[in-house]
Amino acid sequence: xxxxxxxxxxxxxxxxxxxxxxxxxxxxxxxxxxxxxxxxxxxxxxxxxxxxxxxxxxxxxxxxxxxxxxxxxxxxxxxxxxxxxxxxxxxxxxxxxxxxxxxxxxxxxxxxxxxxxxxxxxxxxxxxxxxxxxxxxxxxxxxxxxxxxxxxxxxxxxxxxxxxxxxxxxxxxxxxxxxxxxxxxxxxxxxxxxxxxxxxxxxxxxxxxxxxxxxxxxxxxxxxxxxxxxxxxxxxxxxxxxxxxxxxxxxxxxxxxxxxxxxxxxxxxxxxxxxxxxxxxxxxxxxxxxxxxxxxxxxxxxxxxxxxxxxxxxxxxxxxxxxxxxxxxxxxxxxxxxxxxxxxxxxxxxxxxxxxxxxxxxxxxxxxxxxxxxxxxxxxxxxxxxxxxxxxxxxxxxxxxxxxxxxxxxxxxxxxxxxxxxxxxxxxxxxxxxxxxxxxxxxxxxxxxxxxxxxxxxxx
Ligand code: 5AD
Ligand code: SF4
Numbered sequence: 001x002x003x004x005x006x007x008x009x010x011x012x013x014x015x016x017x018x019x020x021x022x023x024x025x026x027x028x029x030x031x032x033x034x035x036x037x038x039x040x041x042x043x044x045x046x047x048x049x050x051x052x053x054x055x056x057x058x059x060x061x062x063x064x065x066x067x068x069x070x071x072x073x074x075x076x077x078x079x080x081x082x083x084x085x086x087x088x089x090x091x092x093x094x095x096x097x098x099x100x101x102x103x104x105x106x107x108x109x110x111x112x113x114x115x116x117x118x119x120x121x122x123x124x125x126x127x128x129x130x131x132x133x134x135x136x137x138x139x140x141x142x143x144x145x146x147x148x149x150x151x152x153x154x155x156x157x158x159x160x161x162x163x164x165x166x167x168x169x170x171x172x173x174x175x176x177x178x179x180x181x182x183x184x185x186x187x188x189x190x191x192x193x194x195x196x197x198x199x200x201x202x203x204x205x206x207x208x209x210x211x212x213x214x215x216x217x218x219x220x221x222x223x224x225x226x227x228x229x230x231x232x233x234x235x236x237x238x239x240x241x242x243x244x245x246x247x248x249x250x251x252x253x254x255x256x257x258x259x260x261x262x263x264x265x266x267x268x269x270x271x272x273x274x275x276x277x278x279x280x281x282x283x284x285x286x287x288x289x290x291x292x293x294x295x296x297x298x299x300x301x302x303x304x305x306x307x308x309x310x311x312x313x314x315x316x317x318x319x320x321x322x323x324x325x326x327x328x329x330x331x332x333x334x335x336x337x338x339x340x341x342x343x344x345x346x347x348x349x350x351x352x353x354x355x356x357x358x359x360x361x362x363x364x365x366x367x368x369x370x371x372x373x374x375x376x377x378x379x380x381x382x383x384x385x386x387x388x389x390x391x392x393x394x395x396x397x398x399x400x401x402x403x404x405x406x407x408x409x410x411x412x413x414x415x416x417x418x419x420x421x422x423x424x425x426x427x428x429x430x431x432x433x434x435x436x437x438x439x440x441x442x443x444x445x446x447x448x449x450x451x452x453x454x455x456x457x458x459x460x
Contacts, residue, residue, distance in 0.1 A: 005031040006040035011048025017155040019046045029115045042080040047087035052344040062099045086174035092132045106131040112142035134176045152425050154198035159205030167283045167351040182214040200238035209248040224252030231262045242268045247286045249294045257302040266412045270310035274329030275322035306336035306411035314343045314364030316354040336382045338375045383435035390445045393430040414439040
């Protein structure tokens with residue numbers, strides 16, 4: 001056996017998690033991961049369909065792989081090319097037609113069947129194996145327990161799919177209906193990650209706070225209860241969850257931010273727009289004031305909490321007044337960071353049918369620039385407020401220069417610090433000395449200043 005595998009991953013953290021699990025599924029059939037497509041017997045493109053022109057990016061990557069496949073064939077070798085993820089799910093037929101040299105196309109819900117797909121592709125070279133079903137069985141029941149290490153900061157998928165059907169979004173069509181893994185399975189996977197050296201676990205789901213899973217002793221738990229149970233596992237230092245919908249923030253989840261010291265004070269809570277009219281057109285099923293109230297409750301539970309959001313500008317029908325309401329909401333809330341996008345139609349979604357009252361590209365561009373300037377100012381202010389403070393940083397990678405490490409603060413800020421390699425993979429107290437638009441810098445705090453908790457502390 002002894003074959004090699006290269007996976008290129010686009011998109012969200014769920015895709016990063018899925019890619020790791022694809023490698024786990026292929027390990028028992030003899031594939032080991034390599035770092036370059038050139039060295040691989042199989043290349044999987046794990047794709048994302050959220051961004052505009054996602055499919056075009058995949059096709060241009062496929063063009064490069066086609067040339068590599070030809071070179072390998074000329075040398076008597078073979079390259080298996082697979083397209084996975086949400087573009088595979090949404091555009092399987094088109095990929096087969098436009099790129100007939102692709103050997104396998106599958107979606108997010110069928111990659112547990114990879115060994116069978118590989119066997120079929122091996123038996124019939126030149127034919128494409130397509131598997132974009134939404135199977136009745138859950139892939140999680142077929143993924144191997146044995147997992148490659150994810151390092152000290154690990155992802156754990158607890159929930160997948162979405163039943164909310166926001167009118168602009170492809171997720172309900174590419175990832176399918178909402179599914180919550182049973183709590184017992186999640187806790188077992190968390191224990192394995194911790195035994196493998198993880199200090200931080202991020203629970204993942206497209207709509208993670210809609211998680212409602214079977215409890216080990218019967219009954220059903222919500223995410224707040226699950227966080228409490230995961231936080232109790234030995235070896236866990238930090239816990240996060242993403243991405244949340246404002247409509248699913250229940251009391252048990254909010255109070256978890258008061259009660260669980262390991263739960264980091266940072267929540268990604270997309271609102272998309274500050275205008276009730278646009279929120280209704282987006283089928284978000286909440287108003288701007290509902291969002292304000294959720295934020296108030298979160299801040300009451302954890303006053304130092306850092307917030308992040310996603311925004312879409314230029315949704316069909318968005319007026320100057322609607323956009324002003326979005327800017328007003330941002331000014332009021334004060335974000336630690338945020339992602340923002342120009343609306344663009346995704347085929348198959350209800351909003352793609354809206355053809356009246358479209359917002360011109362130039363206006364979208366102006367709105368996006370104005371929104372990003374406001375958010376950047378807020379981000380800089382949030383970062384500056386950290387100067388002089390001592391906070392725990394989880395160092396997960398080497399820094400830009402020798403003698404530097406890079407890690408994350410409790411609030412998800414990237415932190416560069418002067419620190420020896422012996423600190424890599426550890427949680428250390430850092431005194432913040434500088435703040436930049438996208439990161440902090442600092443140095444290790446003296447033993448006298450250490451504080452084991454995750455709270456900010458004013459410098460002495
Ligand atoms: N146009 C622009 N942005 C979109 N997003 C999702 N669909 C679209 C679209 N059709 C953004 C949303 C979502 C984030 C992951 O991507 O803000 O929260
Ligand atoms: Fe998409 Fe999120 Fe809306 Fe679900 S809640 S449809 S994943 S934007």
